[in-house]
Amino acid sequence: MKLEDIMIKRVSHAKFNEKEVDVEFLIQLLESAVYAPNHKMREPWRFIILDSLGKIQFLKDYLESIPKEDRESTQTLLNKLFIAPIILVMVMKKEPNIRDEKEDLLAMGALTQNFLLLLTSYGISSFWKTPNYIDDDLFKTTLRLSTDEIVTGMIMIGYPLVKLNPKTRKQARSKTSIYRSNDL
Numbered sequence: 486m487k488l489e490d491i492m493i494k495r496v497s498h499a500k501f502n503e504k505e506v507d508v509e510f511l512i513q514l515l516e517s518a519v520y521a522p523n524h525k526m527r528e529p530w531r532f533i534i535l536d537s538l539g540k541i542q543f544l545k546d547y548l549e550s551i552p553k554e555d556r557e558s559t560q561t562l563l564n565k566l567f568i569a570p571i572i573l574v575m576v577m578k579k580e581p582n583i584r585d586e587k588e589d590l591l592a593m594g595a596l597t598q599n600f601l602l603l604l605t606s607y608g609i610s611s612f613w614k615t616p617n618y619i620d621d622d623l624f625k626t627t628l629r630l631s632t633d634e635i636v637t638g639m640i641m642i643g644y645p646l647v648k649l650n651p652k653t654r655k656q657a658r659s660k661t662s663i664y665r666s667n668d669l
């Protein structure tokens with residue numbers, strides 16, 4: 486498939502079937518995704534994979550760490566994401582310099598899109614999510630993030646239950662102008 490076709494075919498998908506996703510294969514795809522552009526080769530990323538066992542353990546650890554009265558609502562919230570067979574957590578190291586951090590966030594976006602396109606090309610569905618709780622200290626501590634790390638995305642991954650059509654976009658042409666000298 487041509488790269489253009491893969492780009493247009495990619496769609497955020499949250500309905501998965503039972504088919505297992507091979508974690509080693511995902512890591513193999515990440516080996517290519519990390520060739521994303523990144524300034525000064527800071528390679529700001531790291532990844533945490535929650536597979537079926539990891540999801541159960543994480544939910545147990547996280548729910549135990551929060552007040553009892555919040556557990557049910559938090560569990561309901563988390564389940565929206567944790568229905569995916571695999572969750573891949575994209576983690577970035579924070580930079581003291583805001584310009585560096587901006588560049589690193591952009592690099593994370595490039596890397597994430599590389600990864601989503603690779604998944605699409607192998608018929609694996611995904612949904613990039615950034616729920617509010619990714620910034621919650623207890624959530625981050627449970628994931629064993631250090632204080633200078635942030636989550637830039639929780640990627641739901643699995644094989645699709647149904648086929649979804651991509652959403653259409655406004656034409657790039659309608660958002661493009663060609664700069665020319667007034668004298669011409």
Ligand SMILES: Cc1cc2nc3c(=O)[nH]c(=O)nc-3n(C[C@H](O)[C@H](O)[C@H](O)COP(=O)(O)O)c2cc1C
Pocket residue numbers: 495496497498613614615616651652
């Ligand atoms: C940085 C980023 C964060 C996102 N976070 C969420 C999210 O928290 N919840 C959600 O429903 N979609 C989230 N999305 C997915 C977008 O809603 C989705 O890409 C958009 O609707 C276009 O649909 P498509 O991906 O199917 O083309 C996020 C996308 C990006 C790039």
